Every structure is written in structure tokens, then in C-alpha cells.
Amino acid sequence: MKRLFLLVCLIVFYGVITVPASRYLLDRPVALKLGYTPSSEAIKLVVGDQKLLLAESLVIKVLFYFGSLVEKSMNRVDIPPEYYGMFKTLKTAVMLDPYNQDAYYFAQAAFTWEVGHAEDVNKMLIYGMEYRDWDMLLPFFVGFNAAYFLKDYEMAAIYTRRAAEISGSDLLTNLTARYFYEANHDQMGIAFLKQREENTKDQGMKSLYRLRRESLEAAQALQRSLERFVEKFGHQPEKIDRLVEEGMISHLPDDPYGGEFYLDSHGKVRSTSNFSFTRGADAVQDGQ
DSSP, rough: HHHHHHHHHHHHHHHHHHHHHHHHHHHHHOOOOOOOOHHHHHHHHGGGHHHHHHHHHHHHHHHHHHHHHHHHOOOOOOOOOOHHHHHHHHHHHHHHHOHHHHHHHHHHHHHHHTTTTHHHHHHHHHHHHHTTTTTTTTHHHHHHHHHTTOOOOHHHHHHHHHHHHEEEEEHHHHHHHHHHHTTHHHHHHHHHHHHHHOOOOHHHHHHHHHHHHHHHHHHHHHHHHHHHHHHHSSSOOOOOTHHHHHHSSSOOOOTSOOEEEEEESOOOEETTTSSSSSSTTTTTOOTT
């Protein structure tokens, strides 16, 4: 009887120990590893004519790895991604096959928003543009990253213009002009709009380009008057009306979009219309 009691106790004890341990082993995170990827130079020496196939396999490897992490995350298993290894693998892939669109598109999606490496992504995209010169998304991504993440509006204007020229997009044309204005290259924006206005056959688009051009020309005239005011008085005017009062300009021009021009806190001429028929919600008249 005593032996039976001890046996039962051992079985119960075994169950108490092994059941939670087994459950832990089943639920524990799998250590996902991306693995090592040699440099593209080393790979080219041994793969011969199979560069395209290997490049595609590297991209699939990254996509599968990232997808596995997302799946784990949805199951509340937190595994830090190997972002450096992922990006290095994608760079190797595009060096082997610079036409592989998946590598560029995934880099844009994963490494700008999630990691904040917009500058590194832009270098990859610009490299890809040398080969995928028909793909408007690559210059569009570069322009977006430059404007949104890097606040480099000159770079944004240059690459968005390229995307507009490839695609013929009217939206990108207007966006290019806006970026040129933000970069204080309003004359380049005006010239670009004028060129598109002259070369389009659609009368509606001609009117739209002309409207945008005239709004930038009005803002440019005010900006030049503002510069003369600062040169004469050594400080910014308290409000834009002072430009007329001091004879810097005969009158305040009309904004073709129906807004009113004002000076922002940085001395930049802006309009309450935000140069759009949808009035800018953030156009606070802090300069009026």
C-alpha cells in the first residue's frame, strides 16, 4: 500500500512538472534567423549565369523571413527583426539583378516607415533608376522620402519631376511645383508648369497648369518684395500689408485659388488656399 501511494505521488509530481514544461516548449518562440549572405562580388564569382535566379531567391528569403516575424507578432511573440541583415540581403539582390522590382518595393515599405532609413533606401532606389528607367514608382518613392522623411524639398522636386515626366501624371506635376516652391526654387517650378502647359493637348489640364503657374508667380512676386523689404529695413514685416504700405509692391496680388496671401513664422509667403481649391487646414495666418 505504501509503495502504491509513493507511485501515485511520483506520477502526480511528474505530471505537475512535465505538463507545464511541455506547454512551454510548444509555445516558446522559434529563433528565426535570416542567416549570412555573402557580398555580391563574392557571389558573382561562383554563380555564373544564375545571378537572376539567386537574386530572386534572396528577395524571397527576406520576404519569407519578414512574413514569419509578422505571423509571430500577431501571435504575441516578439522577435526583434534583423533589419540590417534584411537590408544587406536586398542590396546584394539588386547588385545581382538591378531589375528586380520586389527588392526596391519591399525596401521602400519596410525600411522607411518601420526603421527610418529613408536615406539608405533612396540610395538603393536611385541605383535602381539607372536600370528601371521606365518605372515611375522609383523616382516617386525617392521624392516622397525626401519630402516626408528628410525634409529635402529640392531633392523631392527633382525626383518627383522625373516621376511626372515618366507617368505624365497631372497630380505629380503639381506636386513637383509645390516642392520647388518649398525649396525656394519657385522659378524652376514655374518653368516646369509652363513646359507642361505648352505640351499638353487637354484644355482642362492646360487651365489647371496655368492656374498653378499663376499662383506661384503671384507668390514669387510677393517673396521678391519681401526680400527688398528685409534688405531695406533689416527685419521681417509684421504683416504682409506692410509691403504695400512701404511701396515694395503696388498691391497684393490675388491668389487664383481664392485664398489670401500671408507670411508664416519663417517669413515664407503662403496662402490660406494652400495653393489648392481645398483650403489648407494647417494654413494658420500667423503672419497676418
